[in-house]
Amino acid sequence: MxxxxxxxxxxxxxxxxxxxxxxxxxxxxxxxxxxxxxxxxxxxxxxxxxxxxxxxxxxxxxxxxxxxxxxxxxxxxxxxxxxxxxxxxxxxxxxxxxxxxxxxxxxxxxxxxxxxxxxxxxxxxxxxxxxxxxxxxxxxxxxxxxxxxxxxxxxxxxxxxxxxxxxxxxxxxxxxxxDVIGAEIGGACKNVVALACGMAAGYGLGENTAAALITRGLAEIMRLGIALGAKPATLAGLAGIGDLVATCTSPQSRNRSFGERLGRGGTMAAALAGTGGHVAEGVTSCVSVLALAASYDVEMPLTEAVHRVCHRGLSVDEAVALLLGRSPKPE
The missing domain is CATH 3.40.50.720 (NAD(P)-binding Rossmann-like Domain)
Structure with a gap:
């Protein structure tokens, strides 16, 4: 006790x-x-x-x-x-x-x-x-x-x-x-990926898209985490993929729900009104996570796309085209 x-x-x-x-x-x-x-x-x-x-x-x-x-x-x-x-x-x-x-x-x-x-x-x-x-x-x-x-x-x-x-x-x-670093990076980044999954669902995209976003989101989280000194096993466990799956798939997740409103064509103001005035954490986190990634020269295209939708006026359909239009490469 x-x-x-x-x-x-x-x-x-x-x-x-x-x-x-x-x-x-x-x-x-x-x-x-x-x-x-x-x-x-x-x-x-x-x-x-x-x-x-x-x-x-x-x-x-x-x-x-x-x-x-x-x-x-x-x-x-x-x-x-x-x-x-x-x-x-x-x-x-x-x-x-x-x-x-x-x-x-x-x-x-x-x-x-x-x-x-x-x-x-x-x-x-x-x-x-x-x-x-x-x-x-x-x-x-x-x-x-x-x-x-x-x-x-x-x-x-x-x-x-x-x-x-x-x-x-x-x-x-x-x-x-x-592994404190891994635990914190997993928690900080998963809200951004949940916004992306919500946007895709609101836009009418299905489970294949959600699976791809979660998986590629995890790849971004692991790249950043490892650059900071995190252990890959931490991000493959509850603090990483576990938290990511729950936040990206649950309708109880404020970040996923916020992204879904944006995906349906809502504005940031309308999405904010739908949460009772509470800003989803990922809206702020995408700014600081992207800046942290840049300081370590880590590429995070999914996070960047969410940032552009939330803060630079990019539409969700433009974000989808941006991600699909990236050069093909090995996984």
Whole structure:
């Protein structure tokens, strides 16, 4: 049993708080809005983000100092592009040996840092204290206690095993891995490929196209990951192909759904309206992932096509023609 703080009460943060509580840990869930914290404490639900009832042992608060007090493990469940600003506020209240776990999937826009690098830069913590939780983890299914697996990546094997034990339940199975880079690159890039798969589906293309996009998307992810020092086996596992398949094929995936609206001829504004104003992570990630790839001289044509649709006004049919018109080469 650990005392855990989950910082962020969106769908994934809430689902993970449930997992931790079901595994017997003490859990404090930090919500940005006081009214949401009150709702969770009063009703034991977070109806705006997750349908599942929550264990009564979960305590919610809008006071981050209160949430972090006494926590030996802190799970950061805020969006990638807001992690630095939030963590700058939280850092003075973190214990000297607190395990810091990133749930965010992305590359920081201005610095092109992975989330674990942002955590080290802001807190000054040794990288061995920083872990990444990633994998095919759709929050609604985990909230419904449907069987799922995840990856706990940390360079300190002892911390990884401790996290694994703290997270294991009858429906949630964590695996450990020492490859933090691979875990983060898989998570950051898969949302971009999911946008492409959604665009293709909305455009009316079928399963052959989806399979090709997923497979060639994985090839791009592996090229970038290996250039950064990731292990190919990581990207062939849950943190890579597993997360990629779930995000690219599920109608619950915000990125796939966003891409599908674009594929049907919708504008970025219309697609945004369809998600209740929440931007799909891949829309931002395609910018930072493409810039990171360019800095390592890694070719990512699928990511580039998504970037041009989202940010340069390229139509989906033009993107399809662009990809199909590339010079043939060996796989």
């Amino acid at each position: 650990v005392e855990a703080a989950v910082m962020g009460a969106g769908a994934w943060g809430t689902a993970l708080a449930k997992v931790l509580a079901d595994a017997g840990n003490g859990v404090t869930l930090w919500a940005r809005r006081p009214e949401l914290a009150d709702e969770i404490n009063r009703t034991h639900r977070n109806a705006g983000y997750l349908e599942a009832p929550l264990p009564e042992s979960i305590r919610a608060t809008a006071d981050y100092v209160e949430a972090l007090a006494g926590a030996c493990t802190v799970f950061m469940a805020v969006p990638a592009q807001t992690l630095r600003a939030n963590l700058s506020q939280w850092a003075p209240h973190l214990g000297p040996d607190t395990t810091l776990v990133s749930l965010a999937k992305g590359i920081e826009l201005d610095t092109l840092m992975r989330m674990s690098q942002v955590i080290v830069a802001v807190t000054g913590a040794d990288s061995s204290r920083v872990a990444v939780l990633t994998g095919p983890n759709l929050a609604s299914e985990i909230g419904a206690e449907e069987p799922a697996a995840t990856v706990v990546a940390c360079s300190d094997s002892g911390r990884a095993v401790a996290l694994q034990r703290a997270l294991i339940t009858g429906y949630f199975r964590p695996y450990t891995n020492s």
